[in-house]
Amino acid sequence: MNTIIVDLKWQSLAQKALQGECIILEEGLAVLEADNDEVLLLLQAAFQVRKHFYGKKVKLNMIINAKSGLCPEDCGYCSQSIVSTAPVAKYTLLDKDTLLAGAREALARKAGTYCIVAAGKGPTDKELDQVIDAVKEIRETMPLKICACLGILKGNQAERLAEAGVHRYNHNLNTSKANYTAITTTHTYDQRVETVDQVKSQGMSPCSGVIIGMGETHQEIVEMAYALRELNVDSIPINFLNAVPGTPLEHAGRTPSMKALKVLALFRFICPSKEIRVAGGREVNLRTLQPLSLYAANSLFVGDYLTTAGQDVTADHQIIEDLGFEIELNAL
Template sequence: MAKFDLLAQKALRREQPTRTELLEVLTSTDDDLLDAVAAAFRVRLRYFERRVKLNYLVNLKSGLCPEDCTYCSQRLGSSADILTYTWLSPEETRTAASCGIDAGASRVCLVASGRGPTDRDVGRLEPTIAEIKAEHPGVEVCACLGLLSEGQADRLREAGVDAYNHNLNTSAERYSDICTTHGFSDRVDTVRSATTAGLSPCSGLIAGLGETDDDIVDALFALRELDPDSVPVNFLIPFDGTPLAGRWDLTPQRCLRILVVARLVFPDAEVRLAGGREIHLRGLQTLALHVVNSIFLGDYLTSEGQPGQADLAMIRDAGFTVEGVGEPTLPDDRARVRTRHRGAGTTVPPNT
């Protein structure tokens, strides 16, 4: 019997792993890494077969944020070299969304910087969301607008939003180390508000913030209490001009172990490989597809991802298929879909 077979069997029965079992995965040796991935793959295969869901991110409003999250290039006081602008026009939003959908994305994530939307902000999005849904029937729209006020989740659902993303990011114990302008409980409350309103809850974490193995487990257990339908796993991009600049704590093997424990805690939820995958997993991205069943296509909020064609080729070459509303139609001249919401600003990781 392979080292982590019993953990796979528990996950296939939807039994939750213990802290000790998850720590055993996180502290395992590189010699055991393929056994851990194989255990997670058995679970992934049962619930999602060889399908990969593609998500496309549209940055509606960049920078100018009053929050002080230490990991974020859009934070208060950031000197990161990013584009800053207020809301994209409805036409720009629809065009950007269509680019991602044409490339195979079945979910569009509409993201805006800031503490949270005003009621006017929600109002400005309502017709745009309706037009995206009318133009692309079957495509999911996920909003990520920050902390929600009373009634806003209901308005977003009525406008056609399917899901709401608000990540817990790290453990409750460590949260004050990465942000002082709001608390861990504020994030929990927003996820619960979205769920109560009938929006599909999407909440995950960021690894590489200086957390311990116990912090990773605590964050996953806190997420488990919220019962999210999708769990994005991000890896810190240490932007120059932010407090975490130059922090390169992650290795490709460490990233894989974190993905494995996320899959074991969430056997039948959408586990999404999100920001930072290209620079941290590097050549092991393909192996990560045997654990996760969802990725972002192309770029992120203020950093570039792989070209869209490279993502699609990676999925195909690994023997997986794109789950979506149609076949990807990304031509060579749109291999990198761009709107004015793309930026840059991080140094190259050291060769360690």
Template sequence: MSTISDTSRYWQQWADNVLEGQQLPDAIALEILHSDNESLLPLLQAAYTIRRRFFGRGVWLHVIRSAKSGLCPEDCSYCSQSASASSDITTYPLETVASIVEGAREAQSRQAIRYCIVTSGRMPVEHDLEVICDAVSQIKATMPLQICTSLGMLDAAKVKRLKEAGVDRYNHNLETSAAHYGNICSTHSYEDRLRTARMVKDAGMELCSGGLLGMGESLQDRVELASSLRELDTDSVPLNFLHPRQGTQLENLQPMAAPDALRALAMFRFMLPSKELRIAGGRELILGPLQALGLYPANSIFTKGYLTTDGQGFEEDKRMIESAGFHIAEIVDA
């Protein structure tokens, strides 16, 4: 690839191959991640042709509700809510049904299509499950929002109860490759995560599963994560970028460079062409003024904030989306 025009043709040919039904080889996915900054805009343009085919220029908004914070017994090295972390965060028990439902009304007012109820912890206890199911039932009876929950690991009975309550989608991120997972968590295994993800799919619920990039993994690990998600047939892929938090085991890691994050988004779009690809935690920190470029491969974002960090806010997200020539997608487009 000696010139920009050669580079453009090369990436566009692979985009065309993907749109014709060819599965992107892992070797080409790795080539995307190794590509230089000179190739970045042609790469994003090629990724955009895939995104446009399946999602047009719409951007789906999701709002997270951190319904229970901190006090988690797991030792995930990236997480400020972990038992192994000394981060200065607000901790609180599970919110009430009324608070969770009110959060859904706020999400609807911000043009969200999906409301994501998240709790810390290894697995939901009976009381927590009852509250979540009650809140979801009330939301589904009164609002057009789609509901995603992220409550940790599940068994088949808990999956069934969530589905019967009206949960549309369950989030359980793989986070990284199987090979790298042991470096970031020891209190549960990669296979534990896969088990919950497979139960969700087997029950007929949508699966939201993605990863957290920038945890010291190799580029090959990133490709293997995308390949594992493709094998799972995940419906939605949130990509988080590590925001090194003081008090966590990864607090001294250097944040990812924006071009590397954009290349990763493009690679995941090539690998998972028809799946919802969401720019999640770390978007503002890592992409900064280049956030709008992330919308060329990705078709959704979290707005309003994340679990323990604030975002730039709905109004600023709305301006960013519209000034880049995209639009906020309606619930009927989801």
């Protein structure tokens, strides 16, 4: 197939996305199975969609691991789970002063969104009170958007977070429905969908994404993108498994950099108007090709992740500058 025909093929997917038409399964599989020689053309098509909705702006987000380890869940990818033997820090929910200090650090890193993340199946009412207390002060004193990621919500917890001023709530689907029980058995895929629906019902911005590299098929990757399109989430973090020693998935390996770029293009075509964030594992999986990810994605996590290190924030700022893009401040 010559270059012109290949280019037209990917351009047709971009046009579909811009017209609000969802690409079909066969087209999604073609993206993931494209020859590596076609990746630049594929990214150019994805960039047309990204640029239409987000221009050349890049949103930055920073995570604080507000409660580490001590988790009763058996998620195979997670170093904080009960089945992990990885040597991670274990501590209860951080106090308000520490959460406030994290928010100030987010501002220093030019992040517009500060993500408060706590390990566990879901928050206790006491933990929720602690988070809410910190959120209220952050809202009063700093120009930050706040995202909470506290697990499965129950009762009126979503309502209380919304009333406190939480802008966004993250609860990832992580993998496909078909692959779910191979990854975790202590909660269900449907419970995750229900939490996202709760968040939406309370007016918070829904954030939900995936982890690529956990034994899923190409068809299941396309199905994950369809599921998030159907859920109509605003933000989609695309994580690439960082196979931590001591976790059940420690031998899963890494996603090849070129495949990771194809995945990002796929999600841009299927969820064209949504924030697509290159998230955990990007440094390990994309390696030197990280700058190319921003031709499909429009958002990054800066700094460290929950239990693994990210790259120096100045490197991320330089990537954005060198691409001729710009940081979008104070935006969800």
